[in-house]
Structure formats: structure tokens, C-alpha cells
Amino acid sequence: MDPFRYVQLLLKYRPRSEHEIRKRLKIRGYGIEEIEKVILKLSRLDLIDDFSFAKYWINYRLAFNPKSRFYIEMELKKKGVSDEVIKEAFETFKNIDDKELACRLFEKKVKSLAKVKDEQVKRRRVYAYLLRRGFRYGLIKELMQGLFRNN
DSSP states (O other): OHHHHHHHHHHHHOOHHHHHHHHHHHTOOOOOHHHHHHHHHHHHOOOOOHHHHHHHHHHHHHSSSSOOHHHHHHHHHHHHHHHHHHHHHTTTTTOHHHHHHHHHHHHHHHHHHTOOOOOHHHHHHHHHHHHHHTTTHHHHHHHHHHHHOOO
């Protein structure tokens, strides 16, 4: 399959970073020259742009599978987006507040655990849930103290 056609198929599912595209083409066995030609063509056609991809990824994460800012930054770095681009992309989302997001997720998880009678089990599950989403221990601890003070 033509490398450009292959990338078009990838981009039908979701936007990709330049690094992701290079990696996928390399795995498929395309040579460096072919990869460079495809990347150049994609750039000329505005089909790849790490800044747009970073904004898309942040928006997606906040809307559908909320994670902390730290977690999203790590994901973007793993996808090959530079620190400068990540910082610029986050600047377009001024309303991101880890504490507010963690509080929302915390409340949602506590509601889902309403039938759990054992407070230790409830506490452990809520803690693990928030930790997996990249929130700091101190923030989680603060939320947990509030929950168990109210009970």
C-alpha cells in the first residue's frame, strides 16, 4: 500500500502527531526517504500539525476520558509532541483546573460506590481511581479527608 494512502487511513480514525505517523510508517517497513516525502506532503496539505493534534488530544481527554494535566502532558510527550507545543496547547485551555476536575471525578466515583459498605474498600477504590488518572497524592488526600469527615 502506498504510504500516503496508509496515513490517510490512520487519519480517518483520529488526528496523529508527526512522531506517531513516522513510527507507524517505520513499523510498516517504509524507508526513510518515503517517510520524509509523506511527512512533507502531509505538512503541505495541513494534515499534520502537532499543535492542532495537542489541542485535539487535550480536548478529547477532558471531554471523554478525564485525566489530570500532568497525565495528559505525559501522553503527549509519549506521542512525540514537544514541550513547547504542549505548553502552547494548554494555554488555549485556560479553564483547566486539576482540583475541580479531580473533585468532579471524585464525586462521580463516590456515587458509583454508594452500595459499598466498607469505608476502607471505598477509600482504596476512590484513591486508586484518581491516582490512575494522574492526580497528585496531596490533592487526593485533601478530597478523601473531606469525604470521610462528612460521613
